Amino acid sequence: MSVSYIGPLQRAIARARSILFEPFRLETWLVLGFAAFLSDWFSGGWGHAGWERKVGGWHHGAVHLPGLHLHDLLPALVWGPLLAGLIVLAVAVGLVFLWLGSRGKFVLLEGVARGRAAIVEPWNRTAPLGNSLFLWKLGFSVVSGLLMLGLIFATIGSALLGWLGFHERVAMAPPILGGIALVGFVGLLVAFVGLLLDDFVVPLMYRHGIRAGEAWRRFLPLLREHLGQFVLYALLVLVLFVAVGAVVVAVGFATCCVGFLLMVTPYVGQVVLLPLHVAYRALGPEFLAQFGPEFQVFASGPPAAASLASPGPGAPA
Protein backbone atom coordinates (compact mmCIF):
# COMPACT_ATOMS: atom_id res chain seq x y z
CA MET A 1 0.00 0.00 0.00
CA SER A 2 1.38 3.38 -1.04
CA VAL A 3 1.08 6.05 1.64
CA SER A 4 1.52 9.70 0.77
CA TYR A 5 2.87 12.36 3.13
CA ILE A 6 2.69 15.42 0.89
CA GLY A 7 -0.87 14.75 -0.32
CA PRO A 8 -2.43 14.92 3.19
CA LEU A 9 -0.38 18.03 3.94
CA GLN A 10 -1.64 19.72 0.76
CA ARG A 11 -5.24 18.74 1.55
CA ALA A 12 -4.90 20.00 5.14
CA ILE A 13 -3.59 23.36 3.91
CA ALA A 14 -6.37 23.52 1.30
CA ARG A 15 -8.97 22.80 3.99
CA ALA A 16 -7.55 25.54 6.23
CA ARG A 17 -7.58 27.97 3.30
CA SER A 18 -11.15 27.06 2.41
CA ILE A 19 -12.42 27.49 5.97
CA LEU A 20 -10.51 30.64 6.84
CA PHE A 21 -10.11 32.56 3.59
CA GLU A 22 -12.94 31.52 1.24
CA PRO A 23 -14.43 33.85 2.30
CA PHE A 24 -12.57 35.65 5.07
CA ARG A 25 -14.94 36.32 7.97
CA LEU A 26 -13.68 37.96 11.13
CA GLU A 27 -16.18 36.13 13.35
CA THR A 28 -15.02 32.78 11.92
CA TRP A 29 -11.50 33.58 13.05
CA LEU A 30 -12.63 34.77 16.47
CA VAL A 31 -14.82 31.70 17.10
CA LEU A 32 -12.48 29.07 15.66
CA GLY A 33 -9.63 30.87 17.44
CA PHE A 34 -11.45 30.28 20.69
CA ALA A 35 -11.89 26.61 19.76
CA ALA A 36 -8.15 26.40 19.07
CA PHE A 37 -7.50 28.14 22.40
CA LEU A 38 -9.61 25.54 24.20
CA SER A 39 -8.05 22.69 22.28
CA ASP A 40 -4.38 23.60 22.25
CA TRP A 41 -3.59 26.16 24.95
CA PHE A 42 -5.03 24.11 27.81
CA SER A 43 -3.19 20.99 26.65
CA GLY A 44 0.20 22.65 27.08
CA GLY A 45 0.66 22.06 30.84
CA TRP A 46 1.75 25.62 31.58
CA GLY A 47 3.26 26.57 34.92
CA HIS A 48 4.42 23.20 36.22
CA ALA A 49 8.11 24.11 36.16
CA GLY A 50 7.29 27.36 37.94
CA TRP A 51 5.66 25.55 40.84
CA GLU A 52 8.57 23.12 41.13
CA ARG A 53 11.07 25.98 41.23
CA LYS A 54 9.11 27.75 43.96
CA VAL A 55 8.81 24.58 46.04
CA GLY A 56 12.52 23.79 45.64
CA GLY A 57 13.64 27.33 46.47
CA TRP A 58 11.61 27.47 49.67
CA HIS A 59 12.75 24.06 50.82
CA HIS A 60 16.46 24.79 50.66
CA GLY A 61 16.13 28.07 52.50
CA ALA A 62 13.89 27.04 55.41
CA VAL A 63 15.06 23.69 56.76
CA HIS A 64 17.63 24.11 59.51
CA LEU A 65 17.84 21.09 61.82
CA PRO A 66 20.58 21.84 64.41
CA GLY A 67 19.38 23.92 67.38
CA LEU A 68 15.68 24.06 66.58
CA HIS A 69 13.73 27.01 68.04
CA LEU A 70 10.13 28.10 67.78
CA HIS A 71 11.04 30.92 65.43
CA ASP A 72 12.78 28.32 63.25
CA LEU A 73 9.66 26.16 63.17
CA LEU A 74 7.21 29.01 62.70
CA PRO A 75 7.93 29.52 58.99
CA ALA A 76 7.49 25.80 58.44
CA LEU A 77 4.20 25.82 60.35
CA VAL A 78 2.98 28.71 58.23
CA TRP A 79 4.48 27.74 54.91
CA GLY A 80 3.83 24.00 55.20
CA PRO A 81 0.03 24.16 54.96
CA LEU A 82 0.31 27.00 52.47
CA LEU A 83 2.60 24.91 50.31
CA ALA A 84 0.30 21.91 50.59
CA GLY A 85 -2.62 24.13 49.63
CA LEU A 86 -0.70 25.48 46.65
CA ILE A 87 0.16 21.96 45.50
CA VAL A 88 -3.49 20.91 45.80
CA LEU A 89 -4.49 24.06 43.91
CA ALA A 90 -1.89 23.39 41.19
CA VAL A 91 -3.14 19.81 40.79
CA ALA A 92 -6.75 21.03 40.65
CA VAL A 93 -5.88 23.69 38.05
CA GLY A 94 -3.96 21.07 36.07
CA LEU A 95 -6.98 18.75 36.10
CA VAL A 96 -9.31 21.56 35.00
CA PHE A 97 -6.89 22.47 32.17
CA LEU A 98 -6.67 18.82 31.10
CA TRP A 99 -10.47 18.55 31.06
CA LEU A 100 -10.92 21.82 29.14
CA GLY A 101 -8.26 20.78 26.63
CA SER A 102 -9.87 17.36 26.17
CA ARG A 103 -13.30 18.87 25.58
CA GLY A 104 -11.83 21.58 23.35
CA LYS A 105 -10.15 19.00 21.07
CA PHE A 106 -13.56 17.96 19.76
CA VAL A 107 -14.84 21.53 19.40
CA LEU A 108 -11.92 22.41 17.12
CA LEU A 109 -12.13 19.11 15.25
CA GLU A 110 -15.84 19.71 14.67
CA GLY A 111 -15.07 23.17 13.27
CA VAL A 112 -12.38 21.78 10.95
CA ALA A 113 -14.43 18.74 9.90
CA ARG A 114 -17.62 20.60 9.10
CA GLY A 115 -16.18 24.01 8.18
CA ARG A 116 -18.26 25.43 10.97
CA ALA A 117 -17.48 28.06 13.59
CA ALA A 118 -19.41 27.22 16.74
CA ILE A 119 -18.56 26.61 20.37
CA VAL A 120 -21.60 25.90 22.56
CA GLU A 121 -23.43 23.31 20.45
CA PRO A 122 -20.37 21.11 19.66
CA TRP A 123 -19.13 21.58 23.23
CA ASN A 124 -22.37 20.09 24.56
CA ARG A 125 -22.83 17.44 21.87
CA THR A 126 -19.30 16.04 22.10
CA ALA A 127 -19.23 16.11 25.92
CA PRO A 128 -19.14 12.30 26.32
CA LEU A 129 -16.20 12.09 23.90
CA GLY A 130 -14.30 14.88 25.66
CA ASN A 131 -14.90 13.36 29.09
CA SER A 132 -13.72 9.96 27.88
CA LEU A 133 -10.57 11.54 26.40
CA PHE A 134 -9.98 13.39 29.70
CA LEU A 135 -10.10 10.15 31.71
CA TRP A 136 -7.80 8.36 29.26
CA LYS A 137 -5.31 11.25 29.32
CA LEU A 138 -5.45 11.43 33.10
CA GLY A 139 -4.67 7.72 33.43
CA PHE A 140 -1.92 7.92 30.83
CA SER A 141 -0.38 11.01 32.48
CA VAL A 142 -0.31 9.31 35.89
CA VAL A 143 1.20 6.08 34.56
CA SER A 144 3.76 7.75 32.29
CA GLY A 145 4.62 10.32 34.98
CA LEU A 146 5.22 7.63 37.61
CA LEU A 147 7.29 5.61 35.14
CA MET A 148 9.43 8.63 34.26
CA LEU A 149 9.86 9.58 37.92
CA GLY A 150 10.84 6.00 38.77
CA LEU A 151 13.45 5.94 36.01
CA ILE A 152 14.82 9.36 36.96
CA PHE A 153 15.08 8.43 40.66
CA ALA A 154 16.70 5.10 39.80
CA THR A 155 19.28 6.88 37.62
CA ILE A 156 19.97 9.54 40.27
CA GLY A 157 20.16 6.80 42.93
CA SER A 158 22.77 4.93 40.89
CA ALA A 159 24.78 8.12 40.49
CA LEU A 160 24.59 8.88 44.23
CA LEU A 161 25.66 5.37 45.20
CA GLY A 162 28.66 5.67 42.94
CA TRP A 163 29.48 9.17 44.19
CA LEU A 164 29.28 8.10 47.85
CA GLY A 165 31.71 5.27 47.16
CA PHE A 166 29.35 2.33 47.54
CA HIS A 167 30.37 1.13 44.10
CA GLU A 168 33.26 1.62 41.76
CA ARG A 169 32.71 4.84 39.79
CA VAL A 170 33.81 3.27 36.52
CA ALA A 171 31.37 0.42 37.00
CA MET A 172 28.56 2.93 37.72
CA ALA A 173 28.93 4.74 34.40
CA PRO A 174 27.05 2.19 32.24
CA PRO A 175 23.90 2.08 34.43
CA ILE A 176 23.82 5.89 34.66
CA LEU A 177 24.24 6.34 30.92
CA GLY A 178 21.76 3.53 30.35
CA GLY A 179 19.31 5.23 32.72
CA ILE A 180 19.62 8.53 30.87
CA ALA A 181 19.10 6.76 27.53
CA LEU A 182 16.10 4.90 28.95
CA VAL A 183 14.56 8.15 30.25
CA GLY A 184 15.05 9.70 26.81
CA PHE A 185 13.55 6.67 25.07
CA VAL A 186 10.51 6.56 27.36
CA GLY A 187 10.07 10.34 26.90
CA LEU A 188 10.07 9.86 23.12
CA LEU A 189 7.62 6.97 23.46
CA VAL A 190 5.27 9.08 25.60
CA ALA A 191 5.47 11.93 23.06
CA PHE A 192 4.73 9.47 20.22
CA VAL A 193 1.69 8.07 22.05
CA GLY A 194 0.49 11.66 22.65
CA LEU A 195 0.87 12.42 18.95
CA LEU A 196 -1.04 9.27 17.96
CA LEU A 197 -3.76 10.12 20.45
CA ASP A 198 -4.28 13.69 19.25
CA ASP A 199 -3.83 13.12 15.53
CA PHE A 200 -5.53 9.75 15.00
CA VAL A 201 -7.37 8.41 18.05
CA VAL A 202 -9.27 11.65 18.74
CA PRO A 203 -10.48 11.82 15.10
CA LEU A 204 -11.55 8.15 15.30
CA MET A 205 -13.48 8.87 18.51
CA TYR A 206 -15.18 11.78 16.76
CA ARG A 207 -15.80 9.87 13.54
CA HIS A 208 -17.45 6.84 15.16
CA GLY A 209 -18.75 8.45 18.36
CA ILE A 210 -16.80 6.01 20.54
CA ARG A 211 -14.79 6.17 23.76
CA ALA A 212 -10.99 6.53 23.84
CA GLY A 213 -10.35 2.86 24.71
CA GLU A 214 -12.53 1.64 21.86
CA ALA A 215 -10.83 4.07 19.44
CA TRP A 216 -7.40 2.73 20.48
CA ARG A 217 -8.66 -0.84 19.90
CA ARG A 218 -9.62 0.16 16.35
CA PHE A 219 -6.40 2.06 15.74
CA LEU A 220 -3.81 -0.36 17.17
CA PRO A 221 -4.14 -3.07 14.45
CA LEU A 222 -3.57 -0.33 11.86
CA LEU A 223 -0.56 0.95 13.81
CA ARG A 224 0.94 -2.54 14.05
CA GLU A 225 0.52 -3.04 10.32
CA HIS A 226 1.94 0.37 9.32
CA LEU A 227 4.23 1.27 12.24
CA GLY A 228 7.02 2.57 10.01
CA GLN A 229 4.66 4.86 8.15
CA PHE A 230 3.29 6.32 11.38
CA VAL A 231 6.84 6.87 12.66
CA LEU A 232 7.60 8.69 9.40
CA TYR A 233 4.46 10.78 9.94
CA ALA A 234 5.77 11.72 13.41
CA LEU A 235 9.08 12.77 11.84
CA LEU A 236 7.20 14.85 9.26
CA VAL A 237 5.34 16.59 12.08
CA LEU A 238 8.64 17.24 13.85
CA VAL A 239 10.16 18.76 10.69
CA LEU A 240 7.03 20.89 10.19
CA PHE A 241 7.21 22.14 13.79
CA VAL A 242 10.86 23.14 13.37
CA ALA A 243 10.19 24.87 10.04
CA VAL A 244 7.10 26.71 11.29
CA GLY A 245 8.92 27.61 14.51
CA ALA A 246 11.74 29.18 12.50
CA VAL A 247 9.24 31.28 10.50
CA VAL A 248 7.41 32.33 13.69
CA VAL A 249 10.70 33.41 15.30
CA ALA A 250 11.63 35.38 12.16
CA VAL A 251 8.23 37.14 12.17
CA GLY A 252 8.61 37.88 15.88
CA PHE A 253 12.02 39.46 15.36
CA ALA A 254 10.77 41.40 12.32
CA THR A 255 8.03 43.11 14.33
CA CYS A 256 10.04 44.55 17.23
CA CYS A 257 8.90 41.47 19.23
CA VAL A 258 5.30 42.72 19.09
CA GLY A 259 4.59 39.58 17.07
CA PHE A 260 5.99 37.45 19.91
CA LEU A 261 3.73 39.25 22.40
CA LEU A 262 0.69 38.61 20.21
CA MET A 263 1.56 34.98 19.63
CA VAL A 264 2.11 34.13 23.31
CA THR A 265 -0.99 35.99 24.53
CA PRO A 266 -3.69 33.39 25.31
CA TYR A 267 -6.51 33.36 22.73
CA VAL A 268 -4.98 36.24 20.72
CA GLY A 269 -2.11 33.94 19.81
CA GLN A 270 -4.48 31.22 18.63
CA VAL A 271 -6.39 33.74 16.47
CA VAL A 272 -3.18 35.12 14.94
CA LEU A 273 -1.82 31.62 14.23
CA LEU A 274 -5.21 30.11 13.34
CA PRO A 275 -4.21 28.86 9.85
CA LEU A 276 -1.49 26.76 11.50
CA HIS A 277 -3.89 25.39 14.13
CA VAL A 278 -6.56 24.51 11.56
CA ALA A 279 -4.12 23.00 9.05
CA TYR A 280 -2.43 20.92 11.74
CA ARG A 281 -5.80 19.78 13.12
CA ALA A 282 -6.69 18.59 9.60
CA LEU A 283 -3.35 16.88 8.90
CA GLY A 284 -3.83 13.76 11.07
CA PRO A 285 -7.32 12.92 9.75
CA GLU A 286 -6.16 13.56 6.16
CA PHE A 287 -3.25 11.15 6.68
CA LEU A 288 -5.50 8.59 8.36
CA ALA A 289 -8.04 8.72 5.52
CA GLN A 290 -5.57 6.89 3.25
CA PHE A 291 -6.05 3.66 5.20
CA GLY A 292 -9.66 3.00 4.25
CA PRO A 293 -13.17 4.40 4.39
CA GLU A 294 -13.57 3.45 8.05
CA PHE A 295 -10.75 5.90 8.84
CA GLN A 296 -12.14 8.82 6.83
CA VAL A 297 -13.10 11.60 9.24
CA PHE A 298 -13.77 14.38 6.75
CA ALA A 299 -16.70 13.79 4.42
CA SER A 300 -20.04 15.35 3.67
CA GLY A 301 -23.28 13.95 4.94
CA PRO A 302 -25.52 14.23 7.96
CA PRO A 303 -24.34 12.75 11.24
CA ALA A 304 -26.03 9.54 12.33
CA ALA A 305 -27.08 8.63 15.85
CA ALA A 306 -24.69 6.69 18.06
CA SER A 307 -24.62 5.40 21.57
CA LEU A 308 -22.03 7.82 22.95
CA ALA A 309 -22.23 10.92 20.77
CA SER A 310 -23.12 11.86 17.25
CA PRO A 311 -20.30 10.63 15.02
CA GLY A 312 -18.40 12.87 12.67
CA PRO A 313 -19.32 13.78 9.13
CA GLY A 314 -17.28 10.92 7.68
CA ALA A 315 -19.45 8.31 9.36
CA PRO A 316 -21.77 6.21 7.20
CA ALA A 317 -25.35 7.46 7.25
Added chain:
Amino acid sequence: MSLAAGHALAPAGSPRGAWLAWLVAGAALALAWAAVAASDPATGEALCALRRAGGVACPTCGVTRALTLLARGAWRESLALHPWAAALALQAVAAWVAWTAWLAGRLRARPDRWVPHAVAANLAVLAAFWLARLAAGTLPR
Protein backbone atom coordinates in the same frame (compact mmCIF):
# COMPACT_ATOMS: atom_id res chain seq x y z
CA MET B 1 -12.06 21.97 -2.53
CA SER B 2 -15.32 23.25 -1.24
CA LEU B 3 -16.61 23.01 2.26
CA ALA B 4 -19.55 25.34 1.83
CA ALA B 5 -17.91 27.37 4.56
CA GLY B 6 -19.49 30.53 3.28
CA HIS B 7 -22.94 29.32 4.29
CA ALA B 8 -22.00 27.52 7.46
CA LEU B 9 -19.87 30.36 8.77
CA ALA B 10 -22.35 33.16 8.20
CA PRO B 11 -22.56 35.71 11.05
CA ALA B 12 -24.72 34.35 13.80
CA GLY B 13 -24.41 37.22 16.29
CA SER B 14 -27.23 39.65 17.02
CA PRO B 15 -27.12 43.24 15.64
CA ARG B 16 -26.83 44.41 19.23
CA GLY B 17 -23.77 42.22 19.73
CA ALA B 18 -22.25 43.50 16.49
CA TRP B 19 -22.73 47.13 17.55
CA LEU B 20 -21.26 46.33 20.97
CA ALA B 21 -18.19 44.82 19.32
CA TRP B 22 -17.95 47.91 17.11
CA LEU B 23 -18.12 50.15 20.18
CA VAL B 24 -15.47 48.16 22.05
CA ALA B 25 -13.18 48.24 19.00
CA GLY B 26 -13.64 52.01 18.67
CA ALA B 27 -12.93 52.55 22.35
CA ALA B 28 -9.81 50.34 22.13
CA LEU B 29 -8.62 52.34 19.11
CA ALA B 30 -9.17 55.64 20.95
CA LEU B 31 -7.41 54.35 24.07
CA ALA B 32 -4.45 53.10 22.04
CA TRP B 33 -4.19 56.49 20.33
CA ALA B 34 -4.35 58.28 23.69
CA ALA B 35 -1.64 56.00 25.11
CA VAL B 36 0.58 56.62 22.09
CA ALA B 37 0.02 60.38 22.33
CA ALA B 38 0.90 60.36 26.04
CA SER B 39 4.16 58.44 25.58
CA ASP B 40 7.53 60.10 25.13
CA PRO B 41 9.02 59.63 21.64
CA ALA B 42 12.51 59.98 23.07
CA THR B 43 12.18 56.82 25.22
CA GLY B 44 11.45 53.23 24.37
CA GLU B 45 14.90 52.47 23.01
CA ALA B 46 16.41 49.02 22.57
CA LEU B 47 13.20 47.02 22.66
CA CYS B 48 14.03 45.53 19.28
CA ALA B 49 15.70 42.14 19.69
CA LEU B 50 16.97 42.23 16.10
CA ARG B 51 18.72 45.55 16.73
CA ARG B 52 20.17 44.30 20.01
CA ALA B 53 21.43 41.05 18.52
CA GLY B 54 22.38 42.13 15.03
CA GLY B 55 22.63 45.91 15.20
CA VAL B 56 20.01 46.30 12.47
CA ALA B 57 16.57 47.83 13.10
CA CYS B 58 13.63 45.59 12.22
CA PRO B 59 10.94 46.57 9.64
CA THR B 60 8.63 47.96 12.33
CA CYS B 61 11.29 49.76 14.38
CA GLY B 62 10.20 53.34 14.99
CA VAL B 63 6.47 52.84 14.33
CA THR B 64 5.42 53.62 17.92
CA ARG B 65 7.64 56.70 18.10
CA ALA B 66 6.41 57.83 14.67
CA LEU B 67 2.80 57.46 15.83
CA THR B 68 3.60 59.47 18.97
CA LEU B 69 5.04 62.26 16.84
CA LEU B 70 2.00 62.08 14.56
CA ALA B 71 -0.35 62.35 17.55
CA ARG B 72 1.52 65.51 18.58
CA GLY B 73 1.15 67.02 15.12
CA ALA B 74 4.80 66.58 14.11
CA TRP B 75 3.94 64.76 10.91
CA ARG B 76 7.17 65.59 9.06
CA GLU B 77 9.28 64.07 11.83
CA SER B 78 6.86 61.15 11.97
CA LEU B 79 7.25 60.44 8.25
CA ALA B 80 11.02 60.74 8.55
CA LEU B 81 11.14 58.22 11.43
CA HIS B 82 8.86 55.67 9.79
CA PRO B 83 7.07 56.55 6.54
CA TRP B 84 4.42 53.83 6.90
CA ALA B 85 3.29 54.58 10.48
CA ALA B 86 0.84 57.28 9.39
CA ALA B 87 -0.59 54.93 6.74
CA LEU B 88 -1.13 52.25 9.39
CA ALA B 89 -3.02 54.74 11.60
CA LEU B 90 -5.14 55.86 8.64
CA GLN B 91 -5.96 52.26 7.75
CA ALA B 92 -7.12 51.54 11.31
CA VAL B 93 -9.46 54.55 11.21
CA ALA B 94 -10.67 53.68 7.70
CA ALA B 95 -11.42 50.09 8.76
CA TRP B 96 -13.49 51.29 11.70
CA VAL B 97 -15.38 53.78 9.51
CA ALA B 98 -16.07 51.05 6.92
CA TRP B 99 -17.30 48.77 9.70
CA THR B 100 -19.63 51.56 10.87
CA ALA B 101 -20.99 52.03 7.35
CA TRP B 102 -21.56 48.27 6.92
CA LEU B 103 -23.37 47.96 10.25
CA ALA B 104 -25.53 50.97 9.35
CA GLY B 105 -26.41 49.38 6.02
CA ARG B 106 -24.61 52.01 3.94
CA LEU B 107 -22.07 49.51 2.64
CA ARG B 108 -23.24 46.27 1.01
CA ALA B 109 -19.96 44.31 0.88
CA ARG B 110 -18.47 43.08 4.13
CA PRO B 111 -15.38 45.20 4.85
CA ASP B 112 -13.53 42.35 6.58
CA ARG B 113 -13.14 40.50 3.29
CA TRP B 114 -10.30 42.93 2.55
CA VAL B 115 -8.37 42.05 5.73
CA PRO B 116 -6.13 39.33 4.18
CA HIS B 117 -5.30 41.62 1.25
CA ALA B 118 -4.58 44.52 3.58
CA VAL B 119 -2.32 42.39 5.79
CA ALA B 120 -0.42 41.05 2.78
CA ALA B 121 -0.07 44.53 1.24
CA ASN B 122 1.18 46.04 4.51
CA LEU B 123 3.73 43.26 4.97
CA ALA B 124 4.97 43.79 1.42
CA VAL B 125 5.22 47.57 1.88
CA LEU B 126 6.99 47.22 5.24
CA ALA B 127 9.48 44.78 3.72
CA ALA B 128 10.05 47.10 0.73
CA PHE B 129 10.56 50.15 2.98
CA TRP B 130 12.93 48.19 5.20
CA LEU B 131 15.06 47.01 2.28
CA ALA B 132 15.14 50.49 0.76
CA ARG B 133 16.08 52.14 4.05
CA LEU B 134 18.63 49.43 4.81
CA ALA B 135 20.26 50.15 1.46
CA ALA B 136 20.10 53.91 2.04
CA GLY B 137 21.26 53.66 5.65
CA THR B 138 18.25 55.57 6.97
CA LEU B 139 16.86 52.97 9.37
CA PRO B 140 16.05 54.45 12.82
CA ARG B 141 18.75 54.20 15.48
